[in-house]
Amino acid sequence: MNVRDLADAAIEIPIVTSFTKIGYHARRRLDDWTPLTDYDFGGRVVVLTGATSGLGRCAAQLFTEQGATLVVVGRSADRNQGVVDEIVASSGNTAVSQIACDTGEYDQVRHLADQVLTDHDRLDVLIHNAGALTAERHDSSDGTEQTIASQVVGPFLLTTLLLDRLAETEGSRVITMSSGGMYTAGLTVDQLQMPADDYKGTEQYARAKRAQVTLNEMWAERSGHRGVSFQAMHPGWADTPGVEAALPGFRKVMGPLLRDADQGADTLVWLAGDAAPLDHNGGFWLDRRLRSIHKLPTTKKTDTPERRERLWSWVTERAGL
Numbered sequence: 348m349n350v351r352d353l354a355d356a357a358i359e360i361p362i363v364t365s366f367t368k369i370g371y372h373a374r375r376r377l378d379d380w381t382p383l384t385d386y387d388f389g390g391r392v393v394v395l396t397g398a399t400s401g402l403g404r405c406a407a408q409l410f411t412e413q414g415a416t417l418v419v420v421g422r423s424a425d426r427n428q429g430v431v432d433e434i435v436a437s438s439g440n441t442a443v444s445q446i447a448c449d450t451g452e453y454d455q456v457r458h459l460a461d462q463v464l465t466d467h468d469r470l471d472v473l474i475h476n477a478g479a480l481t482a483e484r485h486d487s488s489d490g491t492e493q494t495i496a497s498q499v500v501g502p503f504l505l506t507t508l509l510l511d512r513l514a515e516t517e518g519s520r521v522i523t524m525s526s527g528g529m530y531t532a533g534l535t536v537d538q539l540q541m542p543a544d545d546y547k548g549t550e551q552y553a554r555a556k557r558a559q560v561t562l563n564e565m566w567a568e569r570s571g572h573r574g575v576s577f578q579a580m581h582p583g584w585a586d587t588p589g590v591e592a593a594l595p596g597f598r599k600v601m602g603p604l605l606r607d608a609d610q611g612a613d614t615l616v617w618l619a620g621d622a623a624p625l626d627h628n629g630g631f632w633l634d635r636r637l638r639s640i641h642k643l644p645t646t647k648k649t650d651t652p653e654r655r656e657r658l659w660s661w662v663t664e665r666a667g668l
């Protein structure tokens with residue numbers, strides 16, 4: 348372990364330094380980060396879910412300022428269009444379009460995929476960033492708990508439908524925005540969806556985010572040979588409208604220690620633009636460094652090959668594939 352690795356490990360162990368802006372600033376200096384403005388996305392097509400708010404909105408701005416052809420995805424066509432108009436006005440990049448899609452509604456996901464395939468003959472970066480933490484159970488129209496539907500099954504379906512186009516595009520990447528919250532959850536298939544009468548939003552969210560990072564590794568194992576790079580990450584704790592809505596008490600306590608949304612989105616844009624992640628298919632990242640997907644022996648114990656297989660089968664079936 349070199350001095351930089353030792354320093355990074357010292358920041359990583361206490362979550363409060365790692366996940367807050369302390370970790371961001373320390374690692375930026377420690378590893379002498381390339382500025383995001385050095386990455387050229389000219390001619391590259393980026394499909395970004397959850398581009399209307401928070402981390403996704405910041406990433407959308409950075410991608411377009413660096414020349415990307417961007418597809419903004421969110422649930423409301425009006426909200427999406429408002430973001431497109433803002434971006435075009437501020438970046439001068441007119442290669443920005445939008446498609447309305449609730450990622451937990453599989454017919455809408457199929458429509459999104461069809462539209463992307465019609466409009467773009469290449470796909471460089473597909474980003475599954477859309478997400479929310481809700482206090483009560485809601486179901487998507489097929490009866491799947493909506494955190495799982497929108498952050499696990501819908502993204503799985505979208506990746507599947509766009510995989511051939513990704514494979515045709517050299518250097519393509521699929522990036523999933525998970526959460527450090529998943530460190531608290533084991534891998535479960537039988538209890539993936541919490542029942543309404545015993546629903547805990549933070550726990551449901553953690554289970555979904557655990558499933559995301561597991562599937563990211565499985566995608567890399569199963570489809571990495573096709574030239575597509577699969578990466579997952581967590582952004583630390585960033586002050587976004589999503590955090591304000593879901594965790595107001597946490598936001599108040601953490602106050603100025605929270606990252607701003609640009610800082611939370613940094614690794615996302617880096618994963619899309621830098622060559623280094625391509626050597627680590629299936630990687631999980633925070634602040635431009637690979638991280639373990641387990642911090643606790645109790646969650647590691649749950650992560651068995653048999654459960655992974657069952658997760659893949661369950662999601663495949665739920666997605667109607």
Ligand SMILES: NC(=O)c1ccc[n+]([C@@H]2O[C@H](COP(=O)([O-])OP(=O)(O)OC[C@H]3O[C@@H](n4cnc5c(N)ncnc54)[C@H](OP(=O)(O)O)[C@@H]3O)[C@@H](O)[C@H]2O)c1
Nearest residue numbers: 397399400401402421422449450477478526584585587589
């Ligand atoms: N902020 C943090 O500290 C933090 C920490 C860990 C992980 N994350 C993850 O980072 C991602 C972005 O979060 P954020 O903090 O930026 O939240 P945010 O400000 O609430 O933004 C969430 C975005 O997701 C979209 N979205 C939500 N549900 C959707 C659905 N069913 N279908 C399509 N789009 C949907 C929203 O778009 P519309 O409302 O326009 O549909 C919005 O653009 C999420 O996956 C979140 O879990 C954030």
